[in-house]
Amino acid sequence: MNFEFTEEQGMLRDSVARFIQDSYAFDTRCKIAASDEAMSRDNWQTLAELGWLSVPFAEEHGGFGGSPVDTMVVMEEFGKGLVLEPYLATVLLFGGLLQRGGTVEQQAELIPRIIEGGCLGAFAYLERQSRYELADIKTTASAQGDSFVLNGEKVVVFNGASADQLIVSARTRGEQSDRDGITLLLVPADAAGIERSSYRLMDGQLVANILFQDVQVPAADVVGEQHAGFDLMHEVVTAANIALAAEALGIMGQLNAKTLEYTKTRKQFGVAIGSFQALQHRMVDTFMAYEQTKSLLYRAVCELDGGGDDVAACVHALKVMVDRSGRKIFGEAIQLHGGMGITDELDIGHYAKRLMMINTTFGNGDYHQAQFSQLRYSA
Structure with a gap:
């Protein structure tokens, strides 16, 4: 191919x-x-x-x-x-x-x-209790005439502090974790009844918790079909997971390249530490972790681009691989750089922090391993 x-x-x-x-x-x-x-x-x-x-x-x-x-x-x-x-x-x-x-x-x-x-936009989907489940939603949108009244709270909203417009997932019928009964609403970020509190994550990005108190949303501002927002959310998040894996691959490549270069210049016992066979083996391991992630990323992208039937399994497997390979690569990078690897003055630690945040976005490796196993078992 x-x-x-x-x-x-x-x-x-x-x-x-x-x-x-x-x-x-x-x-x-x-x-x-x-x-x-x-x-x-x-x-x-x-x-x-x-x-x-x-x-x-x-x-x-x-x-x-x-x-x-x-x-x-x-x-x-x-x-x-x-x-x-x-x-x-x-x-x-x-x-x-x-x-x-x-x-x-x-x-x-x-x-x-x-x-x-x-x-600037933001997707407000995550709630305090929902963990990694997109369908676990307590935020409600009650129909009143030709409008909805939105109440609830969303947390860790990416770009939530700077966004002009929000798309908010809300429950319009059913129980808390039902996939049916979720509606997506387009809401101006400065609408009456919205309160935003921002804070920084460890990778430097600014996110927000957003409180909705009796926010009036016209029925015309539904995104997708009423009560049927889950499938739309899932489709977009699936594509976003692949994009995040591509970002993670770029980070892994940089960590490997920077660590390899450092081992060629850092000397111990009068020679470059890159000449030590044990460290060469470790660098080969991180290179293989990078290549395995790259291969699985390409497989997932091809499935998504071609509309294949195996997209879900590929994405779950990819997220597991990004988690495992990312941990290995940034762990070795930090250790081989010594104490400098965790300082704010060196970029190695910042790459590691971003990888950790990617690993927890839309589900960590353990979550996707369970989803992959369930998918294969049910098949």
Whole structure:
């Protein structure tokens, strides 16, 4: 099978890589992380001008009409630079829900604004008790006339502090964990009755807990079908998991490259530590972990792009592999760098923290191992 990128994909990869090299040095990234929004509005506009915000959107909305492979290319390079701008939250989650389930009016109004960099979005799905279950929802949306009244709380909302628009999962019928009875609502982030409290995660990104108290939402602002939001959420999150795995792959590659370079320059007993056979074996192990993750990522992307029947199993397996390989690679990188590996002054620890956050987003390795086993057992 040919896994080579097309000429356009190669150009896309090279352009993102140049941006990371020229404009997203580690010191610059640290300053962005320490800023009030933990993102750069100027960088966001640059991403828009370069066309990267348009990659997954259909051409009729002004998008590039890209495939999951194109998204993978962008996210892998973003991983190498530890990019903080909310590409996942705004383009892949919020934009993905609109692309797949939005009305003609919602798509016409918001997707061009996302592409132009004028709209920041967020997907508010997670609750305190829900852990990794998308269907575990206590937030309610009660129908009143031609509107819904939204009440509840969402936590760890990616880009929730800076978002202009939110898509919120709410229960409109059924029991707390039923997949049926979930409705997705498009809500302005400054609507009356919304209270946001922001905080930073260990990887530097700013997230928010959002409280909804009697928020009025017109019935026309439903995204997808009423009571049938779970399948739409699941479809978008599946694609987002693959994109996150691509970001993780970029991070793993950087950790391996930086650690290999360090072992060539760090001397002990008068020789470079990279000359020690035991350390060479460990570097080979981390290289193999990277290659195994890459292979499984390509398998998952091909399944998703081709509409295969094995997408769910591939994604569960990929998340397990990202968890295991990521832990191995960042663990070895930190240990081989010695005490410097965990300092804020060195980028190694920051790569490790981002990998840990990716591993807990939409389910960690143990969760996806259980889901994979259940899927295979039920089949």
